[in-house]
Amino acid sequence: MSVAQLLAEMTALLAHASPAVLREAAGRLRAAVPPDNIDLAAMAEGIVCVLEIYGDDTDRELLVTQLQGDLSSIAYLLTQAPVSEPTPAPVPVVAPARTTAAAPAGLPAWVDPAMLAEFYDGQLHGLTEVEEMMLDAASLGEAGRNKLARILHTLKGESATVGFAGLEELYHALEDRLLAAPSPVEVVDDALALKDWVLRAVPALITGESAPPGREELLERLRATEAPAPPPVPLPIPTAAKNVLPSDPEAIAMFGEFFDEAAESLIQADELLVSIEAGGVEASSVDALFRTFHTLKGLAGFLELGSIQALAHAVEALLDDARNDPSTLSAARLDLILRATNMVRSALHATREAVAAGSGDLVVPGFDALLQKVLEARRRASVAPPPVRFAAPVAAPSASSEEREDDEERKPNLAVVRETIKVDLTRVDSLVETIGELVIVEAMVNNAADLRSQIGHRTRHQLAQLSKIVRDLQRQGLALRMVPLRGVFQKMSRLVRDLSRRSGKSIQLELSGQDAEMDRSLAERLGDPLVHMMRNAADHGIEPSDQRVAAGKPPMATIRLSAYHEGGNIIIELSDDGRGLNRDAIVKKAIERGLIDPSIQLSDPEAWELIFAPGFSTAAAVTEISGRGVGMDVVKRTVEELRGRIQIQSVIGKGTTFRLVLPLTLAIIDGMLMVVGGRRYVLPTLSILESMKPLPSQLHRFAGGGRIIDVRGDQLPLVDLGGLLGVPSSASDDPTAGFVVVVDGLRGRFGLLVDDLIGQQQVVIKHIDATLNSEGLFSGGAILSDGQVGLILNPTALRVDEPRVRRGALEAS
Amino acid sequence: MNATVPSVETSGAPGRYLTFRLDREVYGVPILAVREIIELQEISPVPRSSHWVRGVVNLRGRVLPVLDPKLRFGLSPVEPSELTVIVVLQADDSKPFGVLVDEVLEVLRLEPSHLADAPTMNCDHEEFLAGFGKVRDGLVFLLDPAALRVS
Numbered sequence: 001m002s003v004a005q006l007l008a009e010m011t012a013l014l015a016h017a018s019p020a021v022l023r024e025a026a027g028r029l030r031a032a033v034p035p036d037n038i039d040l041a042a043m044a045e046g047i048v049c050v051l052e053i054y055g056d057d058t059d060r061e062l063l064v065t066q067l068q069g070d071l072s073s074i075a076y077l078l079t080q081a082p083v084s085e086p087t088p089a090p091v092p093v094v095a096p097a098r099t100t101a102a103a104p105a106g107l108p109a110w111v112d113p114a115m116l117a118e119f120y121d122g123q124l125h126g127l128t129e130v131e132e133m134m135l136d137a138a139s140l141g142e143a144g145r146n147k148l149a150r151i152l153h154t155l156k157g158e159s160a161t162v163g164f165a166g167l168e169e170l171y172h173a174l175e176d177r178l179l180a181a182p183s184p185v186e187v188v189d190d191a192l193a194l195k196d197w198v199l200r201a202v203p204a205l206i207t208g209e210s211a212p213p214g215r216e217e218l219l220e221r222l223r224a225t226e227a228p229a230p231p232p233v234p235l236p237i238p239t240a241a242k243n244v245l246p247s248d249p250e251a252i253a254m255f256g257e258f259f260d261e262a263a264e265s266l267i268q269a270d271e272l273l274v275s276i277e278a279g280g281v282e283a284s285s286v287d288a289l290f291r292t293f294h295t296l297k298g299l300a301g302f303l304e305l306g307s308i309q310a311l312a313h314a315v316e317a318l319l320d321d322a323r324n325d326p327s328t329l330s331a332a333r334l335d336l337i338l339r340a341t342n343m344v345r346s347a348l349h350a351t352r353e354a355v356a357a358g359s360g361d362l363v364v365p366g367f368d369a370l371l372q373k374v375l376e377a378r379r380r381a382s383v384a385p386p387p388v389r390f391a392a393p394v395a396a397p398s399a400s401s402e403e404r405e406d407d408e409e410r411k412p413n414l415a416v417v418r419e420t421i422k423v424d425l426t427r428v429d430s431l432v433e434t435i436g437e438l439v440i441v442e443a444m445v446n447n448a449a450d451l452r453s454q455i456g457h458r459t460r461h462q463l464a465q466l467s468k469i470v471r472d473l474q475r476q477g478l479a480l481r482m483v484p485l486r487g488v489f490q491k492m493s494r495l496v497r498d499l500s501r502r503s504g505k506s507i508q509l510e511l512s513g514q515d516a517e518m519d520r521s522l523a524e525r526l527g528d529p530l531v532h533m534m535r536n537a538a539d540h541g542i543e544p545s546d547q548r549v550a551a552g553k554p555p556m557a558t559i560r561l562s563a564y565h566e567g568g569n570i571i572i573e574l575s576d577d578g579r580g581l582n583r584d585a586i587v588k589k590a591i592e593r594g595l596i597d598p599s600i601q602l603s604d605p606e607a608w609e610l611i612f613a614p615g616f617s618t619a620a621a622v623t624e625i626s627g628r629g630v631g632m633d634v635v636k637r638t639v640e641e642l643r644g645r646i647q648i649q650s651v652i653g654k655g656t657t658f659r660l661v662l663p664l665t666l667a668i669i670d671g672m673l674m675v676v677g678g679r680r681y682v683l684p685t686l687s688i689l690e691s692m693k694p695l696p697s698q699l700h701r702f703a704g705g706g707r708i709i710d711v712r713g714d715q716l717p718l719v720d721l722g723g724l725l726g727v728p729s730s731a732s733d734d735p736t737a738g739f740v741v742v743v744d745g746l747r748g749r750f751g752l753l754v755d756d757l758i759g760q761q762q763v764v765i766k767h768i769d770a771t772l773n774s775e776g777l778f779s780g781g782a783i784l785s786d787g788q789v790g791l792i793l794n795p796t797a798l799r800v801d802e803p804r805v806r807r808g809a810l811e812a813s
Numbered sequence: 814m815n816a817t818v819p820s821v822e823t824s825g826a827p828g829r830y831l832t833f834r835l836d837r838e839v840y841g842v843p844i845l846a847v848r849e850i851i852e853l854q855e856i857s858p859v860p861r862s863s864h865w866v867r868g869v870v871n872l873r874g875r876v877l878p879v880l881d882p883k884l885r886f887g888l889s890p891v892e893p894s895e896l897t898v899i900v901v902l903q904a905d906d907s908k909p910f911g912v913l914v915d916e917v918l919e920v921l922r923l924e925p926s927h928l929a930d931a932p933t934m935n936c937d938h939e940e941f942l943a944g945f946g947k948v949r950d951g952l953v954f955l956l957d958p959a960a961l962r963v964s
Contacts, residue, residue, distance in 0.1 A: 768859075769876075773862065783871050788871065789857045789870065789871050791857070
């Protein structure tokens with residue numbers, strides 16, 4: 001048997017066979033691999049080892065995951081250097097495998113080995129999922145059936161992309177069967193037969209061998225069973241470009257998902273188009289764009305949106321030309337494609353409304369005209385570049401693979417698909433925790449006075465080296481928990497789409513900094529506050545378009561969501577170009593609600609601060625979107641809980657910007673080490689504005705009690721930390737002997753009086769027992785460099801009274 | 814560090830107990846609730862916490878609260894001496910905590926015959942008491958570790 005066949009066999013066995021059977025199969029696989037292909041031999045050996053290590057009682061899932069990875073790698077290696085039968089005389093190695101990499105005969109020219117490996121991986125995973133679902137077919141229900149159909153559809157699309165028409169046909173037939181069958185149970189046998197065949201066929205196809213027999217029979221079987229059972233929902237492939245409004249609830253239910261997916265595809269397409277426009281035609285961008293439109297086409301076709309399908313198909317054709325000859329992607333064509341994405345977007349919008357209303361016109365003005373133009377653009381040019389999709393595999397691949405390497409060098413900032421593994425979060429946490437302990441012990445060893453006095457230069461150098469490695473390790477450990485904000489941001493684009501429709505305002509969302517990373521647990525909790533703020537912006541911030549036009553603004557409103565790093569923090573900014581916060585309305589409302597004293601003049605930041613009061617809302621109308629104006633207090637609280645803060649900038653008539661300043665991670669903070677009563681405490685640097693040695697002229701005391709500090713003309717309350725904690729403090733008696741730290745707290749700025757400042761230090765936050773912290777004064781503990789525990793002060797709890805907002809009034813609301 | 818403690822046998826039931834001295838009396842806690850015994854080290858006080866919380870110590874990178882049972886019982890605090898140690902307890906799956914004791918004595922096996930019914934004393938702090946052990950003419954007050962920790 002060939003390596004490809006053995007690989008297929010092993011893959012098929014993976015899900016169910018016992019480890020003993022797998023071990024035997026792995027042994028044969030290893031024997032079949034020619035020893036001169038070192039990579040391949042090593043992989044095969046690896047599989048054998050894995051199976052030897054894992055006993056019969058090993059966690060099955062773990063084993064399967066591991067082996068799937070290995071098998072994919074072997075499939076990839078096979079495509080790199082096609083392996084023939086093991087022969088006594090080894091095939092001479094002509095050149096390193098990488099340079100001889102050639103797309104197997106019969107495949108489209110753009111398919112490269114990496115793509116095939118990805119394809120194999122995708123098929124394997126998809127089919128495993130199909131099998132799992134089929135084994136439990138009786139309990140699938142409609143949702144399950146739809147999910148299954150989508151998986152099959154994806155598998156079909158993937159097959160088509162790499163040019164395996166034979167597979168595509170099979171999937172298509174099964175998909176039809178599934179949707180037509182009264183119950184998914186009826187297709188179980190066929191689906192499993194299909195899966196077995198595909199898993200045998202794919203490795204062969206990838207290596208350029210002929211597919212194993214049985215395909216025709218299978219196809220016949222799938223189609224034959226299709227005929228006698230008259231499908232309740234006929235699936236006519238739209239011959240003309242027309243849209244059919246779906247009538248059955250099942251299809252309507254799928255629309256929501258379709259819109260989401262399509263919207264994402266369009267965003268991707270726009271991003272890619274803009275990058276092409278700015279940076280020239282890159283093969284990889286064109287490929288990505290092609291795939292995007294292909295997905296879109298598939299989605300539209302699946303839902304019988306003929307016109308969108310047709311347009312996507314026409315664009316796909318333009319892009320196909322560009323893949324063969326980048327010069328065909330002229331500015332004019334690029335412009336057409338850009339217009340097409342906009343057109344698809346409008347068409348989707350119209351369709352969505354029609355679906356929601358249950359009826360309606362799907363025709364979007366100018367659609368057919370654009371479609372004609374796109375088709376014509378191709379027709380006119382078709383004389384010049386002949387479609388060379390199936391170019392001879394001899395000449396094209398070497399050129400294209402070189403090109404691709406060049407591309408990577410030229411454009412390093414292009415998003416690269418990174419390989420990932422799934423790891424249990426608790427394992428990561430326990431690793432990070434252990435690293436944290438290492439960091440502490442390392443600091444203790446490095447700071448041990450008796451050690452430092454005795455060691456020589458050499459050991460000192462080694463200690464420094466150890467220190468550096470430990471820091472690196474800590475950084476990498478924390479990076480394990482970091483995720484890009486992309487996921488959170490993508491959800492927002494969907495939300496804005498919805499909000500735009502529901503509020504009847506046209507709003508565009510601009511995203512930037514989606515690759516900025518932050519701790520996973522932080523990113524997860526960020527979603528809700530962002531949703532609140534986004535809703536507020538769409539509902540209150542942005543004016544109806546007639547008002548916008550009257551104010552001389554473009555009718556289309558813009559919300560910008562951006563993220564960037566600043567210092568050790570991540571900043572997330574949400575700004576709209578709406579009407580801005582209405583200071584007078586806010587103050588009036590606050591007075592009405594008894595939140596503030598009418599006689600007091602508030603600064604702008606103080607006025608903006610009022611919108612964070614619970615239940616505060618200035619909106620005249622309660623709307624479907626923003627509810628009753630609750631939310632901003634929740635936003636504020638969540639941000640504070642994440643040890644961050646929130647700032648508002650607003651200009652009336654121009655818009656509002658919310659700025660969230662957040663730490664990158666919850667595990668480590670930058671802290672200011674301070675001393676009160678001979679003990680050290682840590683205050684997060686994030687909430688410190690400045691620190692100073694107070695002069696007698698700055699200090700005031702009301703009736704010998706309440707303290708005030710004058711900071712450049714601002715009178716701030718001065719909190720005596722020693723008094724607050726109930727510990728003796730020299731600064732309590734004589735503030736000029738101590739230091740004042742100006743803190744930006746939940747309820748405004750205040751001065752914090754301490755005995756001494758030691759300096760800034762990164763500390764790992766350790767949880768402290770709730771019984772220790774009944775007043776919430778501390779947010780945790782930190783192990784200091786001498787091994788002692790320093791308590792971390794919670795800045796929001798340091799000051800319980802409020803300057804102008806009466807506490808009782810707040811709680812009553 | 815993350816190993817979960819097997820469910821602790823109910824205090825007051827037959828089994829093995831770690832005994833320690835507070836002033837002149839002997840107290841015991843189920844051995845399964847004892848994680849380790851560490852030597853006395855400098856304790857960082859936690860301002861504004863309950864009066865019977867002595868503070869926190871660094872237990873291999875963890876912040877471990879340390880309680881003073883004598884303060885809990887309304888007595889004068891444990892005075893540090895050469896014999897003073899911190900017994901680290903972990904009741905069920907809750908977080909570990911340290912208890913300051915004057916002296917650790919021994920590990921005692923209490924058979925059913927050693928266990929006596931508790932006479933009603935009508936006194937304060939009875940909520941900490943899980944039972945009595947009678948051995949070699951001595952009396953051991955068996956404490957409920959979980960109750961010690963609750964504020």
